[in-house]
Amino acid sequence: MKTFTDKEIEQVYKMDEAIKDTYNTLNTLNEGLIKMEQRTVIPVEGDKVMLYMPCVDNKEKFSAVKIISIYPDNAADGYPATQAVTVLTELEHGENVATLDASYLTKLRTGAMTGIATDLLSKKEAKELGIIGTGGMAFEQALGVLEVRDIKKIRLFNRTLSKCDNFKIRLEEHGVKADIEICEDVNDVTSASDIINTATNSTQAVFEDEHVKEGAHINGLGSYMPEMREIHTDSIKRARHVIFDDVDGVIEEAGEFIHAVESGDFKWNKAIGLKDALNQEFERNNSDITIFKSVGASYYDMSAAIGAYKKLV
Amino acid sequence: MKTFTDKEIEQVYKMDEAIKDTYNTLNTLNEGLIKMEQRTVIPVEGDKVMLYMPCVDNKEKFSAVKIISIYPDNAADGYPATQAVTVLTELEHGENVATLDASYLTKLRTGAMTGIATDLLSKKEAKELGIIGTGGMAFEQALGVLEVRDIKKIRLFNRTLSKCDNFKIRLEEHGVKADIEICEDVNDVTSASDIINTATNSTQAVFEDEHVKEGAHINGLGSYMPEMREIHTDSIKRARHVIFDDVDGVIEEAGEFIHAVESGDFKWNKAIGLKDALNQEFERNNSDITIFKSVGASYYDMSAAIGAYKKLV
Numbered sequence: 001m002k003t004f005t006d007k008e009i010e011q012v013y014k015m016d017e018a019i020k021d022t023y024n025t026l027n028t029l030n031e032g033l034i035k036m037e038q039r040t041v042i043p044v045e046g047d048k049v050m051l052y053m054p055c056v057d058n059k060e061k062f063s064a065v066k067i068i069s070i071y072p073d074n075a076a077d078g079y080p081a082t083q084a085v086t087v088l089t090e091l092e093h094g095e096n097v098a099t100l101d102a103s104y105l106t107k108l109r110t111g112a113m114t115g116i117a118t119d120l121l122s123k124k125e126a127k128e129l130g131i132i133g134t135g136g137m138a139f140e141q142a143l144g145v146l147e148v149r150d151i152k153k154i155r156l157f158n159r160t161l162s163k164c165d166n167f168k169i170r171l172e173e174h175g176v177k178a179d180i181e182i183c184e185d186v187n188d189v190t191s192a193s194d195i196i197n198t199a200t201n202s203t204q205a206v207f208e209d210e211h212v213k214e215g216a217h218i219n220g221l222g223s224y225m226p227e228m229r230e231i232h233t234d235s236i237k238r239a240r241h242v243i244f245d246d247v248d249g250v251i252e253e254a255g256e257f258i259h260a261v262e263s264g265d266f267k268w269n270k271a272i273g274l275k276d277a278l279n280q281e282f283e284r285n286n287s288d289i290t291i292f293k294s295v296g297a298s299y300y301d302m303s304a305a306i307g308a309y310k311k312l313v
Numbered sequence: 314m315k316t317f318t319d320k321e322i323e324q325v326y327k328m329d330e331a332i333k334d335t336y337n338t339l340n341t342l343n344e345g346l347i348k349m350e351q352r353t354v355i356p357v358e359g360d361k362v363m364l365y366m367p368c369v370d371n372k373e374k375f376s377a378v379k380i381i382s383i384y385p386d387n388a389a390d391g392y393p394a395t396q397a398v399t400v401l402t403e404l405e406h407g408e409n410v411a412t413l414d415a416s417y418l419t420k421l422r423t424g425a426m427t428g429i430a431t432d433l434l435s436k437k438e439a440k441e442l443g444i445i446g447t448g449g450m451a452f453e454q455a456l457g458v459l460e461v462r463d464i465k466k467i468r469l470f471n472r473t474l475s476k477c478d479n480f481k482i483r484l485e486e487h488g489v490k491a492d493i494e495i496c497e498d499v500n501d502v503t504s505a506s507d508i509i510n511t512a513t514n515s516t517q518a519v520f521e522d523e524h525v526k527e528g529a530h531i532n533g534l535g536s537y538m539p540e541m542r543e544i545h546t547d548s549i550k551r552a553r554h555v556i557f558d559d560v561d562g563v564i565e566e567a568g569e570f571i572h573a574v575e576s577g578d579f580k581w582n583k584a585i586g587l588k589d590a591l592n593q594e595f596e597r598n599n600s601d602i603t604i605f606k607s608v609g610a611s612y613y614d615m616s617a618a619i620g621a622y623k624k625l626v
Contacts, residue, residue: 001318001398005314037365040351042348042369042376044404045404048404048407050369050404052350058358063355065365067402069404069408069409071407079407079408083406084409085314087380089382091361091382093384093387093392093396094357094361094384094392095392096397099314099412
């Protein structure tokens, strides 16, 4: 039984590989060779929760369980709000082979699906990326987009504006060559960006629909609970194409979509799962907007954990 | 995140401590502070299975998930038929603190409950222990009995008789002072023993009821699937007291009891769970026989993992 830290994983397993592995996993899912089981949710105390997400890949011959603690008030004590590990078992002989820290992997696998969805939906000539929310998940979501489009300009907005500085430095240190601008007004981001990434903990829409650039593609990466909101209802209403990372998961968890269905502004059957979107062409004219919405699913976690493990050993 | 091997755990965490910890865990269960969730069973291929067993202890403030692969034909490739690890999360801040190999811990926790049940049910003056089946689980079950009764004589029977030799040596090397005899006839074991441990993979009764010593206590530790049998139906029928390690688990899994209920020889309401038996007196006369039946439950695994972890760090 080996143990790998986030740092060890981050050094060897990168976005381009995660995108390939995620793509392959979605195909395996389509072949019926992945079994995702119901996750187990155990409330601990107050709003603290333990989650157990098991999954089996009968093609790669691994099973994985991601173990996640969600402790919203942890920051006060110097701990992250979310802590996760994934245990991998090889299925030839059932040997439990590794425990991997899953903080980096969770961000990376979300970035990978963001990359795949952005490649399917956004304009080929998209050059400008807008980022709303520069917190924990945002960095790898930017990398996912950068992997599939030739981005020349990145605009950043964060409610606490000063946090944009570090985010800009981090992108630059990572080798990102695009021009990076920090915006004080979120409308300056949305009105200029071909691709908009939102990754916040907001409980209301983080931008106004009327300022969204014509033809923009929106990646909604926060709003993973019914009480959360991030993408504006009017954007949801007029989106020409909508892809969900996991249809069942989004229907259960994604606040702004649940809200839009309740208000009659959206119908679930308008959306398509990422696995079903893989080999489709999505027609669009210059004014159409499109949306990718992610809440996560255990097969994405498994995919990244297997990919990382293979590089590590 | 720390990782501990079976060997490291075995060096520091022993039967006497496991019995105390198991006893405390059962009391915590009675206080309503333990949440055992439905386990997840994922069939892999053929008769191979992955099991995920999560559990939370809100008194000790740990959660645990035991990850088990059951690969019945593994021996041919030099792997154990069952391989398990337990991941522990502390619940103050939700930190995933350790992955523990769970092979030794599974045997130890079963031995601990065998000890507790034997202390409740067997005659105080019991001096002779009979062991039917000297395979993987048997050693710690013997230690559990030795912890609670002053055993002077141990009789061993195994279908493959030669395996008894190693088992005898192992007991002696462990410091067991009782006289140890290897028997070629299982009746020689049952007719002389005050306490009988069975731990086999049998699909039929491993002894005849008519040869069981008057006043004997039987610990049934195999037969953890509906198609398995171990304790003779006639013994089940006439037992004065029956304790199950976990009532719901036994009803679902224990072959000889399911069979006895189907044939009208036993009623489920005659049995009592170990947690409810803790502070009871079980009256018996000299001819009464009693039975403890174990199939395992996640709170026992959690208890041993927490106990071991506390000793290790």
